[in-house]
Structure formats: structure tokens, C-alpha cells
Amino acid sequence: MTSPNLRSAYGASLVRLGKKDSRVVALEADLGKSTQSVMFQAEFPDRYFQMGIAEQNMASTAAGFALAGMIPFIHSFAVFTAGRDYDQLRNSICIPNLPVRICGSSAGLSDFGDGKTHQGVEDAALMRALPNMTVLCPADSIEVEKMMDCLLDWKGPVYIRINRNDLPFVYPPEEPYHIGKVTMLREGNNAAIFASGIMVSKALEAATTLESEGISARVLDVGTLKPLDRDTVIRYSSGVEAIVTAEEHSVIGGLGSAVVEALRCVAHAPVEFVGIADSFGLSAENYGDLLAHFGLTSEAISKAVKTILRGRKK
Amino acid sequence: MLEPDKIRKIERIAWDLRADVVKMIGVGKAGHLGGSCSLAEIVAALYFEKMHFDPKALGDPNRDRFILSKGHSVLIQYAALIELGVIPREELGKVKTLAGKLQGHPDMMTPGMEAVTGSLGQGLSIGVGMALALRLAKSSSRVYVIMGDGELAEGQLWEAAMAASRYGLDSITGILDRNQIQATGPTKEIFEIPDIPEKWRAFGWNVLSVNGHDVGAILKALDEAAAKKGAPTLIVAETIKGKGVSFAENLAAFHNAAMTQEQYDKALAEIEAAGRKVQ
Numbered sequence: 001m002t003s004p005n006l007r008s009a010y011g012a013s014l015v016r017l018g019k020k021d022s023r024v025v026a027l028e029a030d031l032g033k034s035t036q037s038v039m040f041q042a043e044f045p046d047r048y049f050q051m052g053i054a055e056q057n058m059a060s061t062a063a064g065f066a067l068a069g070m071i072p073f074i075h076s077f078a079v080f081t082a083g084r085d086y087d088q089l090r091n092s093i094c095i096p097n098l099p100v101r102i103c104g105s106s107a108g109l110s111d112f113g114d115g116k117t118h119q120g121v122e123d124a125a126l127m128r129a130l131p132n133m134t135v136l137c138p139a140d141s142i143e144v145e146k147m148m149d150c151l152l153d154w155k156g157p158v159y160i161r162i163n164r165n166d167l168p169f170v171y172p173p174e175e176p177y178h179i180g181k182v183t184m185l186r187e188g189n190n191a192a193i194f195a196s197g198i199m200v201s202k203a204l205e206a207a208t209t210l211e212s213e214g215i216s217a218r219v220l221d222v223g224t225l226k227p228l229d230r231d232t233v234i235r236y237s238s239g240v241e242a243i244v245t246a247e248e249h250s251v252i253g254g255l256g257s258a259v260v261e262a263l264r265c266v267a268h269a270p271v272e273f274v275g276i277a278d279s280f281g282l283s284a285e286n287y288g289d290l291l292a293h294f295g296l297t298s299e300a301i302s303k304a305v306k307t308i309l310r311g312r313k314k
Numbered sequence: 315m316l317e318p319d320k321i322r323k324i325e326r327i328a329w330d331l332r333a334d335v336v337k338m339i340g341v342g343k344a345g346h347l348g349g350s351c352s353l354a355e356i357v358a359a360l361y362f363e364k365m366h367f368d369p370k371a372l373g374d375p376n377r378d379r380f381i382l383s384k385g386h387s388v389l390i391q392y393a394a395l396i397e398l399g400v401i402p403r404e405e406l407g408k409v410k411t412l413a414g415k416l417q418g419h420p421d422m423m424t425p426g427m428e429a430v431t432g433s434l435g436q437g438l439s440i441g442v443g444m445a446l447a448l449r450l451a452k453s454s455s456r457v458y459v460i461m462g463d464g465e466l467a468e469g470q471l472w473e474a475a476m477a478a479s480r481y482g483l484d485s486i487t488g489i490l491d492r493n494q495i496q497a498t499g500p501t502k503e504i505f506e507i508p509d510i511p512e513k514w515r516a517f518g519w520n521v522l523s524v525n526g527h528d529v530g531a532i533l534k535a536l537d538e539a540a541a542k543k544g545a546p547t548l549i550v551a552e553t554i555k556g557k558g559v560s561f562a563e564n565l566a567a568f569h570n571a572a573m574t575q576e577q578y579d580k581a582l583a584e585i586e587a588a589g590r591k592v593q
Contacts (some may be wrong), residue, residue, distance in 0.1 A: 025447075052473075052480075054477070056435075057477055060442075060443070061439045063436075063440050064429070064441060065446065068443070085431055087441070088436060091431075092430060092436050092440055095422075
């Protein structure tokens, strides 16, 4: 039985990949319990490298591993693996297009207590801007497992955002998977809600509420923020009167931006973003309160849909 | 080959490489003359004597690795790879042009390059990763990382120095091009880093010092580094920035400068004369 915890699913998947392929190595920057890379350490102590609290060195060291034919996974909080070592990701890894896997754990606001410095709210924007980088944001632990199974053969660097917490199961376990896939989790005709990460489950809740009010909304899980499947996004955006994107990330440069980039040059319904309005996070006593503080709720999603639809009727 | 013959051969090659560096820069175009010329003997000793490197088997997993962390001096590496036949000689006239494959800094699109470097401070970390991977593969390959003395201000190098020592990576030989000049002036004026050998020793490294233009001393230090077990070695190579080009020696102005036709002719003439003296 898969754990609903994304970190546990990540750690277990890393072990599975390690068993399958001896090229897999893991590098850690003293957050192995948080990222759950310790599961790999227990199984493969010889292929686990504690690099100390030195993310820049960890990233370029991973480049060296990849240049010698290995598939290195590096770990820290999203805010650090995407930010502290940005130049190392850019130059050591992305320019030569190396198969380094970058785990951005405790992504978004999911490390709710630690506040601004530890909450990666702009990591996907940074990673999306890097040429050659693939950017993943799984909605639940099943999608984590499915994504991880794609990472032995995928060419080039991959950044994967991992939420710290248990998330509701939303992804159909039997559904075939590939990187780049946009999955329709619920059908609907009036509105399209594109969501990633924790906001997928909230989008599904919103769709249920909207249905009770006579609005039919389709829900699309966009697990791959880059490369975005543009044709599929356009297809799922057609025929609806409202498009809403929902992400646990800044509204600048993340899923919302990616969807609008995809829809450029085609006629489409108005788009509204549900996300963090260009600000840093905050410390909170629990995750739910923090998400609500920043408007990352199912209510915010349904409201966005209804606001667009009302505007259209005028 | 007898030792004196071997040394003379490498000295001659070093002057040939310098001449090619000057030709790559040409007239009226900026190029990193100073830091390329300070490395000529070191690069020649590595590529033409010490490194296990077959120009016909670039993908050999057991080759020794050459990483130029101070990537701006890549012209001297291009010169070596041209001499070895890895890079076609016609590329020499197309450095930093859209028509050529030789970028302004090391790039994997160029044959023979082992890493992307040039954003300073990253090469030693890349070397640490390679050395760890080679150890897992039970390979005896060595990893050579060339750093600049100005580059030592980058914190990442010290992170990598700790990691190399933490893992006892004796397959790594770091070489510090101690030419004492950085982009905008002498290192002691711009950002002096005192006690360099002591610092590296404190970080757990075996440290050797050589005259970086004395080929016999370089070869001996490289052997000593390879013989050292349990710790990485840093060779502090005392060098002259712009070595061999009288008007460029020890001048920050020729870190990355353009030459006039007159300067270009003079540089080539001086280098060729120095090369002839080695015979």
C-alpha cells in the first residue's frame, strides 16, 4: 500500500530505482530525514553521499557523477536546491544537459512552521526558465511513484517538487504515465481547472461544489510544468467559458504562466490564477491555515470560476 | 625517453601551444592571453606526458580527466587538443565565432571537453563527483583540476576542498595557477588570500609547491601527487601571467585584451624564438 506521504513515496521510489539500476546515486545536504533520502542510505550506503550543508558543491558534484555515467539524485528543500545553487544547476548541469535529478523537497508552503526562508514559492519559475530543465510537480504519492519510474531513461536534468505532507489520493493507480502527460481527472463542460501539486485535490473539491451549483468543471492534473504539453492544454481549454489555474506557487512563472504561454495565439476563455500573489510565505501553526491565508483553497478556485462566468454573462 | 629529452619535448610543446593561443586570439579581438600562457607548461606536461589520455578514445572510461575550473583560460586547452588531433586545426581561426565549435569557455559541444566550467568555483566540485564515481567503478583514473588564484575567493571551492578531503579522494590532483594577477589587478590588491598552502593543508590536503614553468619540477610534483594515498593533493604552481609575451607579462591588462598587429607579430616572434632556444 502506497503511503499518502509524498516524501515517503519519494524515498521508497528512490530505493526501487536504486535496486533496478546501479547508476543511481544519492547526494544529501544534511536533510536526509526531511527529504527521506535516508531510505536510500539504509539500502545502499556505498551509493549515498553526505555532502554536508553545502548545496552548491552538491550540485556540481552531481554534475561530475553524471559526467562519469551515473544518475545522481540531489536533495534538499526546494528553496535551497532551486535557489542556493542556481548557478551550479545552470552551468554545471543544464548547459551540458546532464541527467541529474534535483529533489526540491518541502516545496511550496508545506514546511508551514519554518517561514519565508524555508518555503519555496518561486522555485518552479526559476527551474522553468532554465533551458534543458524538466520540471515536475506531483499531485499525490501515486504520481510521485509514476514520475520516479520515468527518471532512469529521461534525458537531461529533472527538477521534482515534493510536498512535505500527506496528500489525498487523486491519481488513478492504473493510468499509464509518461512525463509531459496532462491527465483529466474529472470531466466537465463549463470550466477547465488546470492544477498541480496539492491544488489538484482542491480543484477536485471545487468541481464537486460547482456541480452542486449547476456548473460543470473539468479538472486537469498538470504534473509536468515543463515541457508543457501545449496541444493537450489547448485541447482541454477549448469549448469552456472559464479557465482557472491553481498552484501552490507564486502566480509569476509557475503553472498559470505556463498555461497562458501555451494558450497564446489561440482564442480562449478568460483565465484566472489561483496562487500566491507575488509574496513570500509565513510561519503558521498548521498547513491548512497557511494555505487559507494565501488563498490556496477549493473555495478560491470555485470563486475564480464563478467570477469569470458571471463576467461572461454580463 | 631519457628524462632530459622528455623535458625538452614538453618545453617545446608548451611554446607551440602558446603560439597557437596567440593565433587563436588574433589581432583586434579580446582574448584571455595572460592566464592561458601561464598554464602552458602545466597543460603540456599533463596532456603530452602524465595523463592517460588517448586522443582516439575520448570516451574511454579509464581516461584521466582534465577540468579547467578557471575556464577563461580554455585557449591553452584548445591548443593542446588541436596538437593532439582531437580538435581540427581549422577551428583555430574560428574561436568564439558562430561558424566554429570553440566557445569562449569550456563547453561539451567541443570534442575533448570534460565539463562546462567558467562560472568560477565549480570545477573542483565536478572533479569530486567524477572521482567518487570513478572510485565506485574501481577505476584508477586520475582527475586533474586547474584553478586560478583569483578564483580562490569563490566559496564553493572551499566546500569542494572539504568534500575531497572528507572522502579521501587521492585520485584528485588540484593545480593552482598562482600567477598573482586577476581580472582587474594584482591579487594582493584586489582580494588578497594569505597563507594559501596553509589553508589547503588545514582543509586536509597534501600541498606541494613548484615553479609552474619548470617542466622537470612539474613532472616530479605530478608523480608525488599520484603517489600520495588517502588525501587529495594541491600543487601550488608559481607562474607568470602572460609568460613568454614580454609586453603582457604580469599585467592585468592582458587578462583579456586585444592585440594590435604590431603586438601580435611581436608576441609570435618572441614565442617562436623562445621555442627555438629549447632545442
